[in-house]
Amino acid sequence: MMRDEVMLEVESLNVHYGDFQALHNVSLSIKRGSVVSLIGSNGAGKTTLLNAIMGVNKPTSGAISFLGERVDGLPTHKIVAKGLAMSPEGGRVFPKMTVKENLLMGAYLPNARGKKVAAMEKVFSLFPVLKEKSDDESTFLSGGQRQMLAISRALMGAPSLLFCDEISLGLAPVIIKDIYRTIGAISHEGLTIVLVEQDVKRSLKYSDYSYVMLKGKIVLEGKSAELSEDEVRDAYFGTNRYAHY
Amino acid sequence: MEIVQSIVNGIMLGGLYAVIGIGMSIVFGIMGLTNLAHGDLVIVGTFLCMSLAAQFGGNLFLSLGLTAILMVLIGFILQKYLVNKVLDKGTEPALIATFSISICMANLLLLLFGADARSIQTPIASTNIVDTAYFSISAVYFLDFVTALVVIAALHYLLGHTYFGRAIRAASGDAGAAELMGVDTKKTYSYAMCLSMLTAAIAGMLVGMTFVFYPSTGTQYLIIAFAVVVIGGMGSLAGTLVGGVVLGLAQLLGAYFFGVGYQLLCGYLVLLILLTVKPEGLLSTAVRK
Numbered sequence: 001m002m003r004d005e006v007m008l009e010v011e012s013l014n015v016h017y018g019d020f021q022a023l024h025n026v027s028l029s030i031k032r033g034s035v036v037s038l039i040g041s042n043g044a045g046k047t048t049l050l051n052a053i054m055g056v057n058k059p060t061s062g063a064i065s066f067l068g069e070r071v072d073g074l075p076t077h078k079i080v081a082k083g084l085a086m087s088p089e090g091g092r093v094f095p096k097m098t099v100k101e102n103l104l105m106g107a108y109l110p111n112a113r114g115k116k117v118a119a120m121e122k123v124f125s126l127f128p129v130l131k132e133k134s135d136d137e138s139t140f141l142s143g144g145q146r147q148m149l150a151i152s153r154a155l156m157g158a159p160s161l162l163f164c165d166e167i168s169l170g171l172a173p174v175i176i177k178d179i180y181r182t183i184g185a186i187s188h189e190g191l192t193i194v195l196v197e198q199d200v201k202r203s204l205k206y207s208d209y210s211y212v213m214l215k216g217k218i219v220l221e222g223k224s225a226e227l228s229e230d231e232v233r234d235a236y237f238g239t240n241r242y243a244h245y
Numbered sequence: 246m247e248i249v250q251s252i253v254n255g256i257m258l259g260g261l262y263a264v265i266g267i268g269m270s271i272v273f274g275i276m277g278l279t280n281l282a283h284g285d286l287v288i289v290g291t292f293l294c295m296s297l298a299a300q301f302g303g304n305l306f307l308s309l310g311l312t313a314i315l316m317v318l319i320g321f322i323l324q325k326y327l328v329n330k331v332l333d334k335g336t337e338p339a340l341i342a343t344f345s346i347s348i349c350m351a352n353l354l355l356l357l358f359g360a361d362a363r364s365i366q367t368p369i370a371s372t373n374i375v376d377t378a379y380f381s382i383s384a385v386y387f388l389d390f391v392t393a394l395v396v397i398a399a400l401h402y403l404l405g406h407t408y409f410g411r412a413i414r415a416a417s418g419d420a421g422a423a424e425l426m427g428v429d430t431k432k433t434y435s436y437a438m439c440l441s442m443l444t445a446a447i448a449g450m451l452v453g454m455t456f457v458f459y460p461s462t463g464t465q466y467l468i469i470a471f472a473v474v475v476i477g478g479m480g481s482l483a484g485t486l487v488g489g490v491v492l493g494l495a496q497l498l499g500a501y502f503f504g505v506g507y508q509l510l511c512g513y514l515v516l517l518i519l520l521t522v523k524p525e526g527l528l529s530t531a532v533r534k
Contacts, residue, residue, distance in 0.1 A: 076424035109427040
């Protein structure tokens with residue numbers, strides 16, 4: 001496995017909602033095995049970008065390639081079958097299903113079904129609380145447990161790239177720390193991860209590379225270790241030298 | 246002790262009503278679509294079963310099998326080429342599409358078979374399977390009820406314990422999230438319609454064996470399906486059986502106390518009362534909004 005291999009390449013992507021342009025010429029590339037963070041405030045276009053990559057909304061122009069293959073324009077389920085997975089904002093676990101059934105939904109695709117037992121063991125070792133609650137309906141989980149379930153459900157399909165959309169939203173700091181520690185562990189095993197976050201400090205801490213979005217554009221990018229928190233904060237809020245965007 | 250007989254018949258008939266309603270419940274539960282053609286599609290099943298039975302010397306098993314295949318095919322085509330296309334534009338256009346299917350089916354049957362009353366002849370038509378001093382159970386009514394139990398048990402297994410069933414439930418809970426699991430929700434909708442049509446084929450045969458029917462009786466069964474689903478609760482399998490039995494009992498007890506002319510009225514009065522007291526249905530799992 002080449003560590004420098006580009007897994008996902010987004011080139012000059014534009015997305016419109018009617019007359020409103022939500023994304024302006026967004027380009028990014030994600031290397032295999034890396035943890036990339038996508039930072040931005042509410043309405044900066046992070047979720048729109050994710051939805052475009054996952055085929056939920058159709059880009060007006062631009063290209064999205066995964067492992068060298070164009071995926072833009074494909075329906076979501078076909079993109080997922082190629083190895084992209086997403087833990088959506090708010091988790092969106094299936095309400096009338098048990099924890100176990102939710103996990104089995106994650107292993108819905110034919111090539112994941114055969115490995116479902118091992119995959120379930122694996123996510124139970126990452127989040128032991130899910131094992132305790134495996135026969136409970138997901139409605140009865142706490143916010144943090146629901147988030148853990150959403151991540152686990154995405155992992156059940158053995159993806160090669162995982163998007164985590166706002167996994168810390170509305171959770172207690174202790175839980176967030178716990179979840180991020182697990183994300184770190186998963187990444188150590190070679191999974192490529194994209195973290196979508198509003199928290200600048202946490203994003204920089206847990207990622208190798210960062211993109212900052214402002215008003216539908218990528219205004220700053222760089223190795224997370226080399227970006228200064230102040231610079232990122234300016235890009236995030238559109239202040240100082242980012243005021244003209 | 247005629248009242249015991251009424252109760253027994255009400256329960257048995259409730260089974261038939263449940264089978265009629267369950268297909269509508271599936272489609273509503275999964276795609277939020279009220280299929281106004283469901284009653285007519287049941288009657289299409291009845292006519293198909295009758296014609297095929299005439300072709301094959303009264304072999305009902307064979308004709309039910311063929312009817313089921315044809316009905317599933319009709320369902321798949323209607324869903325893929327009509328309902329899925331309009332479903333993108335919201336549930337109202339899809340509702341109108343099913344209404345037009347309903348009119349087309351009823352008139353097609355009228356054109357092909359004429360307006361005469363018909364029935365499916367069976368060797369068990371005038372046999373009683375239970376005969377006591379207090380009540381008897383006719384073989385046809387018994388078959389109605391047992392079939393309901395089998396259909397509901399089969400659907401319970403399918404929806405609860407298979408990938409296909411879980412995908413259907415996931416798509417009905419959150420279609421977007423189901424797509425993220427790799428589920429082709431449009432295809433799932435088509436399969437759900439096929440499943441609904443399979444139950445319509447079974448319901449169709451039972452209706453033909455239990456009652457006389459005309460090309461225009463579809464609406465009557467649509468209303469029954471509606472009542473069953475509303476009383477029992479949308480999207481609940483056990484609720485469908487409860488809904489069927491409540492409706493059957495309401496009708497036959499109404500007939501017992503007030504006369505046969507009040508049978509249908511009593512059924513719908515109970516529906517209206519339950520709509521007022523418990524609008525989400527007796528066993529609904531849906532959250533009230």
